[in-house]
Amino acid sequence: MKAxxxxxxxxxxxxxxxxxxLTFALTKALPGDPVFxxxxxxxxPEVIEKIRxxxxxxxxxxxxxxxxxxxxxxxxxxxxxxxxxxxxxxxLLKFPNTLKLALGAMIIAIPFGLFLGFVxxxxxxxxxxxxxxxxxxxxxxxxxxxxxxxxxxxxxxxxKLLPPSGTGDIRFLILPSITLSLPALATLTRVAKTTLMEIxxxxxxxxxxxxxIAELKxxxxxxxxxxxxxxxxVIGLDFGSYLNGxxxxxxxxxxxGIGRFTMEGIIKxxxxxxMGCIIVGxxxxxxxxxxxDILYHYLDPRVRLYxxxx
Amino acid sequence: MRxxxxxxxxxxxxxxxxxxxAPLISPYDPDKxxxxxxxxxxxxxxxxxxxxxxxxxxxxxxxxxxxxxxxAIMAAFLSIGIGLIVGLCSGYLGGKIDIAITALIDLILSxxxxxxxxxxxxIFPPGIYTVMIAIAAVGWASFARLIRGYILTVKEAxxxxxxxxxxCSQIRILFIHLMPQCIPxxxxxxxxxxxxxxxxxxxxxxxxxGAQPPTATWGSMVSANRxxxxxxxxxxxxxxLMIVITxxxxxxxxxxxxxxxxxxxxx
Numbered sequence: 001m002k003a004x005x006x007x008x009x010x011x012x013x014x015x016x017x018x019x020x021x022l023t024f025a026l027t028k029a030l031p032g033d034p035v036f037x038x039x040x041x042x043x044x045p046e047v048i049e050k051i052r053x054x055x056x057x058x059x060x061x062x063x064x065x066x067x068x069x070x071x072x073x074x075x076x077x078x079x080x081x082x083x084x085x086x087x088x089x090x091x092l093l094k095f096p097n098t099l100k101l102a103l104g105a106m107i108i109a110i111p112f113g114l115f116l117g118f119v120x121x122x123x124x125x126x127x128x129x130x131x132x133x134x135x136x137x138x139x140x141x142x143x144x145x146x147x148x149x150x151x152x153x154x155x156x157x158x159x160k161l162l163p164p165s166g167t168g169d170i171r172f173l174i175l176p177s178i179t180l181s182l183p184a185l186a187t188l189t190r191v192a193k194t195t196l197m198e199i200x201x202x203x204x205x206x207x208x209x210x211x212x213i214a215e216l217k218x219x220x221x222x223x224x225x226x227x228x229x230x231x232x233x234v235i236g237l238d239f240g241s242y243l244n245g246x247x248x249x250x251x252x253x254x255x256x257g258i259g260r261f262t263m264e265g266i267i268k269x270x271x272x273x274x275m276g277c278i279i280v281g282x283x284x285x286x287x288x289x290x291x292x293d294i295l296y297h298y299l300d301p302r303v304r305l306y307x308x309x310x
Numbered sequence: 311m312r313x314x315x316x317x318x319x320x321x322x323x324x325x326x327x328x329x330x331x332a333p334l335i336s337p338y339d340p341d342k343x344x345x346x347x348x349x350x351x352x353x354x355x356x357x358x359x360x361x362x363x364x365x366x367x368x369x370x371x372x373x374x375x376x377x378x379x380x381x382a383i384m385a386a387f388l389s390i391g392i393g394l395i396v397g398l399c400s401g402y403l404g405g406k407i408d409i410a411i412t413a414l415i416d417l418i419l420s421x422x423x424x425x426x427x428x429x430x431x432x433i434f435p436p437g438i439y440t441v442m443i444a445i446a447a448v449g450w451a452s453f454a455r456l457i458r459g460y461i462l463t464v465k466e467a468x469x470x471x472x473x474x475x476x477x478c479s480q481i482r483i484l485f486i487h488l489m490p491q492c493i494p495x496x497x498x499x500x501x502x503x504x505x506x507x508x509x510x511x512x513x514x515x516x517x518x519x520g521a522q523p524p525t526a527t528w529g530s531m532v533s534a535n536r537x538x539x540x541x542x543x544x545x546x547x548x549x550x551l552m553i554v555i556t557x558x559x560x561x562x563x564x565x566x567x568x569x570x571x572x573x574x575x576x577x
Contacts, residue, residue: 018417022426029433137565141557143509145516146532146550149539157540241422248513252536262425266432266517278429285422 004297008290015286023279024068030271047079077279078272080265087276091258095280097167098257101250102242104177109184110235116185117192118224121200132189139186148179148252165254176253180246184238191234196227229300236292240285315566318559325556329375338366340373341524349542359544361535371548374526379556381438381445381520381527382507386500388446393453394492398484400454401461411454418451427510431519438527441520445510449503456499457492464491498571501564505557512553528553 051071071077077087120132155175156164166172199205200223208218246259254260258277265273328335337357338344344364352359358367400411418426431444464470465488473487514520515529523534528549535545 014413015417015420018413019420022417022421023429026429026433031433137561138554138558141505141509141561142554143512143516143529143532143550143557145513145529145536146546146553149532149536149546149550153539153543241424247424247428248516251517262428263517266428266519269432271432274428274432278425281425282421285425286420289420 005294008294012286012290016283019282019286020069020072020279021065023275023282024065026278027068027271027275030275051076051078072279077276080273081270082268087272090261090273091276091280094257094261097255098246098250098259100173101176101180101246101255101257102239104173105180105184105242106235106239108177108181109188109238112181113185113188114192114231116189118196118219120189120193121196122219124197124200129193133193136186136189136193139182139189142182143248144179144183145248145252147182148176148249151175151179152252165252167254167256172253172255176249176255179252180242180249184242187238188231188234192227192231195230196223199223199226229296232299233292233296236288236295240288240292312566312570314562315570318562318566321555322559322563325375325552325559326379329372329379332369332372332376336366336369336372338369340365340369340526342366349538349545351542352544358548359542361531361545362538362542367531367545367548370526370531371528371552374528374531374549375552375556377438377521377525377527378508378511378515378529378553381442381511382504385442385445385449385507385511386504388442389449389453389503390496390500392446392450393455394457394489394496396450397454397457398461398488398492401458402465402480402484402488408458412458415451415455415458418448419455421448423448424510424513427514428517428519431514436519436522438521441511441514444514444519445507449507452503453496453499456495460492460495461488464488494571498564498567501560501567503564505559505561505564508553508557508560 075086075088077091079086080090083090116132116136120129120136123129152164152175156162162171162175164175205218205222208222213222246255246257247262248259249255250257250259251263258281262274262277262281264270265277332340342365344360347356347360347364349362350356350360350364356366356368358371360366361370396411396415400408400415427444427448430447431440434440434443470483470487473483478487511520511527512529512532515527516533518530518533520530521527523530526549531549532546532553535542538545
């Protein structure tokens with residue numbers, strides 16, 4: 001386990017280097033002076049000078065990249081053109097809101113997704129399976145900005161059950177969470193179905209049936225438990241993409257998180273804000289993937305035993 | 311499932327036919343402002359209603375479809391083109407080229423796709439080509455990975471060996487012998503991906519990175535009219551519905567193709 005952890009963490013280094021080289025290339029490719037595209041033309045001369053020195057526009061590309069990494073490590077992602085605030089500070093401020101939204105979406109998507117996927121696999125080929133499968137394909141085909149607007153129209157503007165937009169307590173969180181959960185719910189249902197279907201076909205399930213074990217016990221202990229391990233991966237990956245897929249949902253519902261921050265940056269062409277959001281979003285995504293990998297490794301007793309036996 | 315696939319093809323054909331003949335069949339000029347008929351609900355003169363500037367929604371949906379569908383399809387062909395060539399070279403040539411290309415593919419795939427697409431599109435001025443490039447710049451990686459994996463399994467096959475024994479050049483083996491083998495795989499993958507591309511195109515347009523006003527695309531129509539959701543819901547209902555139907559048909563078709571060819575590809 002330890003060796004695996006170390007190996008995974010070591011692999012993170014080239015990955016992060018790659019990710020930052022790509023964002024560095026994007027920053028360089030932005031129209032205008034790269035220093036200006038980090039702080040804006042209206043920043044104080046000292047700040048511009050400082051960034052210019054760190055970035056070293058006169059030096060070769062490699063030392064510029066090193067300078068860029070140094071800035072990132074210090075949390076200097078540049079300053080917003082408009083507010084002149086450090087992008088990193090704003091990101092820290094908004095991150096908890098996005099996290100709340102992502103968790104809200106998970107809480108909805110996981111139980112429903114697993115349940116629907118299970119039913120679909122168990123009742124394979126029946127009308128129930130077909131209805132669930134069609135619904136899940138549809139779920140994958142609806143853009144969140146549209147479903148969000150319809151959900152808002154129905155639940156808050158017509159039925160006046162919940163506030164249409166804003167940031168605040170749980171009442172504000174429900175509708176955006178539902179919106180964000182829909183594509184994830186659809187994905188999870190599909191993956192759960194295929195995963196569980198494969199397990200239903202495995203010999204050990206037939207053995208369990210032959211031994212006369214109750215159907216419910218087979219489903220829960222034998223099938224579901226084995227299916228959970230691959231499903232954890234999907235859930236984890238989904239969580240990573242929620243944190244990023246929130247751009248559209250947060251915009252629709254005026255939820256003050258990283259997603260809406262990104263959208264505001266795009267509208268104003270506030271490059272430091274957009275790049276900051278992309279870098280942070282990507283690093284979170286990469287870290288979550290790593291965590292899922294490790295968790296997967298830890299959860300599967302076969303892998304653990306194999307490691308021990310070596 | 312096969313029946314669903316066929317129905318999807320029919321609907322897609324119909325939507326494309328209507329969209330691409332938009333200049334001929336659309337009842338009004340899509341960009342013509344008519345202040346006499348602002349925010350009219352669907353009626354006999356305007357089947358889908360009008361927007362806040364009195365423009366006919368049906369005409370805009372038809373013209374918008376032309377852009378949305380062609381951007382998604384062009385992006386798919388661009389992704390396939392890049393992915394196919396890169397994947398072929400990587401899989402067949404191996405060695406250092408393969409290592410470098412695989413690292414690049416892994417790098418692209420370790421980004422959250424939508425964020426990377428945003429990052430690439432902000433480099434260029436907003437427009438349909440920007441969206442196309444952004445989708446393809448992210449999308450090629452999964453095609454390349456698929457092709458590379460496939461080439462690895464067939465490159466030692468007898469027919470390749472025979473070609474080599476006959477003295478075919480590397481280029482000839484790559485493009486005449488191996489490339490055609492990849493076509494069914496690419497078609498299935500394209501079917502699986504197109505629904506997502508429709509959504510990405512719509513989302514990027516929604517964020518204002520696509521075609522600029524007054525040009526209509528489905529995503530930008532929803533975006534521009536979203537403040538009227540309460541007073542004139544038809545303004546966002548119809549363009550959104552078109553996105554859903556088109557994406558749904560592509561997804562269903564992709565699933566059907568995958569089942570038909572018995573391939574195990576993740577969408």
